[in-house]
Amino acid sequence: MFDQLSERLQTTLSDVRSRGKLSESDVDAAMREIRLALLEADVNFKVVKGFTKTLKERCLGSEVLESLDPGQQVVKIVNEELAALMGGTGSELAMASSGPTVILMAGLQGSGKTTACAKLAQFFGKQGKDVALAACDVYRPAAVEQLVTMGGRAGAHVYERGTEVDPVDIASWALDQARAERRDVLIVDTAGRLHIDQDLMAELAKIRKQTRPHDVLLVVDAMTGQDAVGVAESFAEVAEFDGVVMTKLDGDARGGAALSVKAVTGKPILFASTGEKIEDFDKFHPDRMAQRILGMGDVLSLIEKAEQQVDEDEAEALQEKMRRDQFTLDDFLKQMKQVRKMGPLSGIIGMLPGMGAMKQLKNADVDERELDRVQAIILSMTPQERSNPGIINGSRRKRIANGSGTKVQNVNALVKQFDQMRVLMKSMANGRMPTPQQMAQLAGGNQRAPRPKARRR
Amino acid sequence: MATSWQEIVDLGARSSAAVATAEEAPEERRGVFKRLRESLSKSRQALTEEISASLFDRIDEETWELLEEALILADVGAPTTAAVVEKLEQEVESGAVPMDGVAVRDRLIEILAEVAATARAPIDLSAEPAVLMMVGVNGTGKTTTIGKIAWHLSKEMGLNVVMAAADTYRAAAAEQLETWAERAGAELVRGEECADPGAVAYDAINSARARSADVVIVDTAGRLHTQSNLMDELTKVRRVIQKQIPDAPHETLISIDATTGQNGLRQAKVFSEAVEVDGVVLTKLDGTARGGIALAIASDLGIPVKLIGVGETLEDLRPFDPGDYANALLAE
Numbered sequence: 001m002f003d004q005l006s007e008r009l010q011t012t013l014s015d016v017r018s019r020g021k022l023s024e025s026d027v028d029a030a031m032r033e034i035r036l037a038l039l040e041a042d043v044n045f046k047v048v049k050g051f052t053k054t055l056k057e058r059c060l061g062s063e064v065l066e067s068l069d070p071g072q073q074v075v076k077i078v079n080e081e082l083a084a085l086m087g088g089t090g091s092e093l094a095m096a097s098s099g100p101t102v103i104l105m106a107g108l109q110g111s112g113k114t115t116a117c118a119k120l121a122q123f124f125g126k127q128g129k130d131v132a133l134a135a136c137d138v139y140r141p142a143a144v145e146q147l148v149t150m151g152g153r154a155g156a157h158v159y160e161r162g163t164e165v166d167p168v169d170i171a172s173w174a175l176d177q178a179r180a181e182r183r184d185v186l187i188v189d190t191a192g193r194l195h196i197d198q199d200l201m202a203e204l205a206k207i208r209k210q211t212r213p214h215d216v217l218l219v220v221d222a223m224t225g226q227d228a229v230g231v232a233e234s235f236a237e238v239a240e241f242d243g244v245v246m247t248k249l250d251g252d253a254r255g256g257a258a259l260s261v262k263a264v265t266g267k268p269i270l271f272a273s274t275g276e277k278i279e280d281f282d283k284f285h286p287d288r289m290a291q292r293i294l295g296m297g298d299v300l301s302l303i304e305k306a307e308q309q310v311d312e313d314e315a316e317a318l319q320e321k322m323r324r325d326q327f328t329l330d331d332f333l334k335q336m337k338q339v340r341k342m343g344p345l346s347g348i349i350g351m352l353p354g355m356g357a358m359k360q361l362k363n364a365d366v367d368e369r370e371l372d373r374v375q376a377i378i379l380s381m382t383p384q385e386r387s388n389p390g391i392i393n394g395s396r397r398k399r400i401a402n403g404s405g406t407k408v409q410n411v412n413a414l415v416k417q418f419d420q421m422r423v424l425m426k427s428m429a430n431g432r433m434p435t436p437q438q439m440a441q442l443a444g445g446n447q448r449a450p451r452p453k454a455r456r457r
Numbered sequence: 458m459a460t461s462w463q464e465i466v467d468l469g470a471r472s473s474a475a476v477a478t479a480e481e482a483p484e485e486r487r488g489v490f491k492r493l494r495e496s497l498s499k500s501r502q503a504l505t506e507e508i509s510a511s512l513f514d515r516i517d518e519e520t521w522e523l524l525e526e527a528l529i530l531a532d533v534g535a536p537t538t539a540a541v542v543e544k545l546e547q548e549v550e551s552g553a554v555p556m557d558g559v560a561v562r563d564r565l566i567e568i569l570a571e572v573a574a575t576a577r578a579p580i581d582l583s584a585e586p587a588v589l590m591m592v593g594v595n596g597t598g599k600t601t602t603i604g605k606i607a608w609h610l611s612k613e614m615g616l617n618v619v620m621a622a623a624d625t626y627r628a629a630a631a632e633q634l635e636t637w638a639e640r641a642g643a644e645l646v647r648g649e650e651c652a653d654p655g656a657v658a659y660d661a662i663n664s665a666r667a668r669s670a671d672v673v674i675v676d677t678a679g680r681l682h683t684q685s686n687l688m689d690e691l692t693k694v695r696r697v698i699q700k701q702i703p704d705a706p707h708e709t710l711i712s713i714d715a716t717t718g719q720n721g722l723r724q725a726k727v728f729s730e731a732v733e734v735d736g737v738v739l740t741k742l743d744g745t746a747r748g749g750i751a752l753a754i755a756s757d758l759g760i761p762v763k764l765i766g767v768g769e770t771l772e773d774l775r776p777f778d779p780g781d782y783a784n785a786l787l788a789e
Contacts, residue, residue, distance in 0.1 A: 195745070
């Protein structure tokens with residue numbers, strides 16, 4: 001994996017600093033690393049070729065030569081160029097000025113069309129729109145049933161006529177229905193098809209002609225390899241799609257396909273599907289994708305998530321407490337609960353830049369049960385103990401361990417960790433970033449206490 | 458010559474009876490071979506654009522670069538591509554392979570076939586009943602593949618098949634499998650929607666035992682390998698199966714979409730860590746994707762491809778033949 005592109009670039013360019021000058025061979029070495037990283041991310045070979053060429057010119061420019069840290073500088077340039085290639089900030093769907101907005105969904109088999117249809121329906125539903133779905137996949141067994149079930153979950157009406165009717169007829173019938181029933185949005189689900197299947201592609205073109213959609217969306221699996229370009233080109237020709245829905249972005253695929261599709265067809269990625277649940281669907285952020293492709297983390301998404309979950313005043317108060325070194329275990333508990341509301345910790349760590357490069361953290365298996373245990377320990381303390389952990393002596397420890405179903409060692413470890421954290425937080429609140437070693441310690445690198453056996457009393 | 462179903466499936470003591478019921482005619486075999494070549498022809502065309510015979514007319518630095526490019530475009534991945542090209546380059550430079558276009562080409566096909574044949578083994582269905590479990594990420598074609606496997610085992614080899622609809626998550630997954638069970642003439646065991654998948658597998662094995670069925674095929678819900686709770690669930694299904702039959706599942710197959718890029722390697726690795734994958738089913742090879750990720754999986758993880766999907770029909774699920782695959786990729 002290429003979490004360590006920036007690390008590798010820094011190694012490649014490390015001796016440059018001592019010489020104070022970047023030679024062409026240094027840049028070539030860096031380009032090799034970038035090329036490999038992009039290929040590993042499934043960015044199309046031809047796109048990579050053109051991209052590294054542009055990049056090389058920029059890297060030979062003065063901004064890198066004069067920089068104190070050429071490795072970082074190169075990463076920055078790569079990131080900028082990638083984001084530019086991906087199309088800057090997000091684009092929007094075209095909506096109908098009157099009558100239902102028709103959205104046609106197309107894609108290969110298994111790319112996640114039916115699920116994306118339901119998620120898109122839910123997305124519009126949340127905006128207060130009346131959404132209907134048209135079930136035009138009459139080929140895959142039980143595809144209609146799947147859309148009916150998922151449409152129901154998304155709160156959308158599903159127009160279906162079984163599997164014996166021609167998909168083109170279903171589509172235009174559904175459009176009539178949507179008009180008559182004054183729906184705001186009609187999403188047309190179609191069968192997955194290979195871009196080289198001429199009959200099915202002709203059918204898609206017919207559906208397009210009949211329904212005159214405002215938007216045609218191509219559904220692309222984030223795990224797609226080099227072929228993404230060929231697929232997108234063929235669909236662009238037949239269905240003239242306007243934008244792309246990237247699915248399965250919750251996996252660890254780097255999603256180079258997104259970059260390739262945008263670079264080759266010029267069509268923006270509009271939506272991203274990021275999980276099993278119907279709400280796991282949102283607008284796509286090209287600039288963030290660039291960082292994902294490079295393994296640079298996604299700080300913006302993290303900040304957004306935090307904004308949704310954390311009460312600002314409370315955060316302000318906490319920071320004040322940290323600064324004054326008055327942070328208690330109660331505050332810690334509160335904060336932990338807030339962080340956990342943002343989702344599983346491993347996911348959050350993945351969004352932090354540089355974390356991939358920190359071996360201690362990468363290997364620290366973030367065990368959610370460990371957090372449950374910590375919560376149990378704190379909850380077994382008295383209010384006095386929580387605000388002043390200093391008073392926790394041997395017998396108190398024993399009581400706390402018993403109360404929380406853990407061992408004394410676990411209580412010890414927690415108290416010790418909390419002390420370290422307090423020091424760290426104080427310095428952070430005063431504007432100093434912790435060292436990676438401190439962060440790693442905090443993430444559990446120093447935990448030696450044995451894991452207690454799960455026990456129910 | 459193409460590998461047949463009889464060769465790729467190890468039926469143990471049952472094999473003689475089964476083979477007798479389903480002997481393929483030679484013409485049919487050629488037809489099958491032709492079909493594979495046809496369906497791979499798109500890949501072939503694309504690859505041969507890069508690797509035409511003339512590429513090897515003059516062998517120099519550019520030759521190796523173009524070869525590398527062609528393999529990368531086939532999703533073989535940088536490390537495996539480098540290994541293959543390096544090997545060929547060395548052999549040519551040392552004189553082991555003559556500096557001759559045809560000879561270099563042939564050797565390239567051989568090397569690719571060798572990589573594709575890594576850890577080759579049949580699908581082990583020798584136990585009675587044998588349990589086959591299908592796993593993979595969403596949308597790679599698990600249910601369809603299972604349906605087709607059931608059809609081949611039941612209709613062509615005369616085996617008694619029970620299918621377990623342990624994908625209780627995706628809406629209408631059981632209905633999809635039911636359609637396939639009817640086509641294959643197999644019994645379907647299913648649970649309620651969102652029922653425990655382990656329980657469905659348990660029931661299916663009980664049912665198979667009661668009817669002394671030959672094979673139990675367990676379908677599982679598609680899941681991304683990064684979702685650790687869902688991967689744990691899969692491990693649990695496996696444990697439930699093992700409680701009933703200690704050495705089961707006898708065969709665990711992962712379906713990988715041929716359009717998958719380098720992430721396929723992660724998929725195979727993580728699934729293998731969770732449920733000990735024995736082989737890969739490379740699906741959707743009928744597109745323009747070349748499925749080169751299978752070579753990377755074989756060479757990196759030692760998990761062989763056992764079946765390939767080259768089209769929609771029942772016959773389009775075929776045993777994987779490394780030689781044919783390499784040949785179809787490169788031959789004109």
